[in-house]
Every structure is written in structure tokens, then in C-alpha cells.
Amino acid sequence: MGKRAVKRDKVYTYADYLTWPENEHWELIYGTAYAMSPAPNRQHQEISRNLLVEFAVYLKDEKCQIYAAPFDVRLPQKNEDENTTTTVVQPDITVVCDVSKLDSAGCKGSPDLIIEILSPSTASHDVIKKRKLYESSGVFEYWVVDPAHQIITRFYMNEELSEYRKAEYFGREGIITPIILPQLQIKLEDIFRNSIIE
Template sequence: MGNNAIKNDRIYTYADYLNWPENERWEIIDGVAYALAPPSTEHQRIVLNLSVEFATYLKGKPCETFIAPFGVTFAQNIKDENNTHVVEPDITVICDQSKITPKGCKGAPDLIIEVLSRATASHDVIRKRRLYENNGVFEYWIVDPSNQIITRFYMNDELSKYREAEYFVRDNTITPIIFPELEIKLEEIFPNTEEQD
């Protein structure tokens, strides 16, 4: 992310997020605004493949799956306009319907998935991982399209921090901790690189 993709001249809040032009997508972490780069075709294929797996499994169940752009704020005990965190995860799974609002999710989702792009890799791996861990997102997946790996984090028994990362490659099956019956074959998520030019 270049400097023109960051706004850090003052503290930005959810109120700013709501007032930015519709053709601009920004996230705010600790009051700093980060521009979201347009996603690649590969990124969108992976997001679609994963979201279909979750949406199909969750049909008729109380949990819901949302894809970006879908805003997530965390602090439920402060006024929205003062919130200095708002993100748009690639995929968000929410089981507590009271957290779903007309403008997105207020409070920690049960599962967040971010698909890396070159422009946002360090943002997703460092800033967002810390944000999600500190705000009680139970399970967080980082999808690396280049290496066809998913890194999974989930909370320890005390719900205080993430356990050590687990890694899943293209020929593995991944099962969400929150949905032990759902098995996702990663060869059906990642494109076959042998077929690409």
C-alpha cells in the first residue's frame, strides 16, 4: 500500500466511513484509514468458491455468510460515529443475529476470511489479525492465492488470544472450528494452476 492509500492526518471514525463516496472503499483501524485495492479475478473466484461452500452449508441454519463490501465494527458500547475501527472482510460469518444491522455487523463475527492480494497482504496478516484477535473474532482464515495456502487461527480455551497458526494446502480438506461437519476440499477452492497460462 502506497502512502496515497493511507489517511493518517487525523483520527478517522465510522462517521467518516459512512460519508466517503460510494466509489471509494476504505477500512479504518485505530483511526487510520486504509484504501482497499480493486480485487483481482483470482481473488474474486476464491471468495466466490468459499462463500458458496458456507452459504450452502448454512442454508436453513441461524448463521449467515456475507461478502465484501460488508462493514464490520467491533465496540458495541460506544456510539457508532466515534468508532475508530471499521473493516470490510472478504467473507464474514455471523451466528448472533442481534449483531446484524442495516449497515453491517456490530460486534465480533464468529468467522472472518481474508483473501490476500499483493497490495493488502501485510495489512491482513499483521493489522487485521491483531484487530480480530483483540476483539474476539473466534476464527480467522488468511487465504494466500499465490501459494495456495490457508492459514487458520482460532481462540484458545480462555478466549483471550489465538492459538498457534495451522496451515492447509491445496490437497487438504479444511473444516471450520465453528462448523465441524463442514468439510471444504481446497482443490475445489483454489484454481488449478496447471490450467492457467
């Protein structure tokens, strides 16, 4: 499998990002541009759909909103404004409960929950780089879904909202409950029901 295309020749901003062709999909992390992987495989799409259905049904009459990729999440760092933001990501699933962060372009500021579904080309990126990014940006809750091993790893902020607590792991036979939505119980056998461990 080839390496992901990366643009490092300058510090890119959201203003640059908006000029790139619509058929190219990139993310910016602290000014470095990372090409999104090719279209996700069927297993990835089924897991994403299953999670979306669980959340969408529950959130039907709630204030929180759920979005699937591609959906831009801008995470301005200190002293960055709209155009000079150097971090724009497209999580697989995004839940936003503070609707003031939503605009026509997507979400500006930290969502309440982000879910990333691993693929071979993005695994280390999602597990290491994005975990650090989401933690430092104040994303309250972050799930990493591993289709190959049928495990969800959950991170969420400590009481001081300064860093993520120790990771928690949920397997196919378990039930996961979002910290931000404590009444929602998701059976992972329903999420992974069409997944085959290779």
C-alpha cells in the first residue's frame, strides 16, 4: 500500500484549503496537508452507517446534531481567525451539541464527539496524530473504531478538561454508551454485524 500524499512545502491555511479542487480531499493538521485515503471499503461504510443509524434515531428530538464525512471541522488554534486556521479535519462521524458552532461550511470549534474508523492507510494517523490533536483542541470524546479486530477504543476528557483519561476498550460482545449521551446504549454486535475478521 502506498504512502499518503502529504504537502509540507509551506504552512497551509483554511484559505488555501478552500481553493483546492473539489474532487481532491485533504485534511490540514497544524498547516500540513494530508490527502484523504481512497473511498472507504464496504466494511468501513457499513460500520459508519450502523453507527449513524444508532445516533440519528436517538438524536431525532435532541439538540445535538450528527454528521458523516465529508464534513469540515475547523479547529482554530490560538490567535488564528477564520482564514488563518491551519487545522481542518473530516472525521468519519461528528456529533455537535453546541449548535452555535455550526455554520454553512461545517463546524468551527471542537465537536462534542468525534468517531474515526480505521483503515490500513490511516491507522497510525488516527490513533496517534489525531488523538493528540483532538485532545489538545478540547474534543470531549473520541472513539477509534478498529474494524479488523472489532474493537472501539474510547477516550474522553478528565474532570479538569485538560487531557484524555486512560483509554477504554469495547469488543464485539459489549455495549458502549457515549459519555455525552448517557441514555444511548449501543450494542457492538449490531455495529459489527456484517464485519468479518480477516
